Amino acid sequence: MEAVRLLYQDGLCSDIAEAAVPPPATQQPGGGIAWNQAIGYAGTIQRVCGPLAGGGNDYDDVFLNLGRDYPDPARFQIVVWDVGSLEPIDGGRTLCTSGVITLHEGVAQIELYDPSATEIY
Template sequence: MLDALVAHERTGSSTDVNDEYAWMSENCGETFEILTEYVSMKSSAESFGVDSCASHEEYISMDAIRLLYEDGLCSGTADAAARAPDAPAVQQPGGGIAWNEAGDYAGTTQRVCGPLAGGGNDYDDVFLNLGRDYPDPERFQIVIWDIGGLEPIDGGRTLCTKGLITLYNGVAQIELYDPSVIEIYG
C-alpha cells in the first residue's frame, strides 16, 4: 500500500485515497510515518528547493529519505541516501543515471534521465532543464544547438538522453544537435 500511496503523491493523481491513508494510519503506524515524512519533505523541497539528503537524517527516517532521493528531492551521492544500507538504485527508464548525479560524471559519456522542470530558447538554441528549473545551479540541462524550436513537452515527463557530460558555470549538461536522441517517458 505504501508504494501505491507514494505513486499517488508522485503523480498528483486526483483519486480519492483518504480511506487508504486512514487505514494505514490505524494499522501500519511505522509505514504511515514514512509516508507522512515523505509527503511533508516533498512539499518543502518543491517550495523551497532541494537540500542534501544528509541534512534530513536527524528529522526523518532513512526510508523517507530514500523516497525523496528517488524523486531527486534531496541531493548528493555521498549522502544519507547513498550510504544507507539496502538503498535501492534509482532506476531510470532504459538504464542510465539520475539527473542529480550527472555532475559526478562530468567528462564521461552517460545516459541521463530526469523529470522535465522547465526550459527556454535563445535564438535557435533550446534548453531543457531536468530536476530543477533555471536559474537553479543544481539543475541538469540538455542543450540543443541550432534547431529553432521543439514541439511542447508536458512538464514533469521524464526525459533521457545520452552524451558527453560537461559542466558550464557549475551546471551539468549534455549538448546535442539532434533532438531525436531525446527519449520522452510518462
C-alpha cells in the same frame, strides 16, 4: 559513494556533511543515471534521465532543464543547438539522453544537435 554513505549513517565517518553524499541511485528508463548524479560523471559518456522541470529558447537553441528549473545551479541541462524550437513537452515528463557530460558555469549538461537523441517517457 555508497560505502561513504553507509559509514556516515553508522556514525563512523563524521568529517563530511550529509548533504555532500548524493542520493541513492534510482532505476532510470532504459538504464542510465539520474539527473542529480550527473555532475559526478562530468567528462564521461552517460545516459542521463530526469523529470522535465522547465526550459527555454535562446535564438535557435533550446534548453531543457531536468530536476530543477533555471536558474537553479543544481539542475541538469540538455542543450539542443541550432534547432529553432521544439514542440511543447508536458512538465513532469521524464526525459533521457546520452552523450558527454560537460559543466557550464557549474551546471551539468549534455549538448546535442539532434533533438531526436532525447527520449520522452
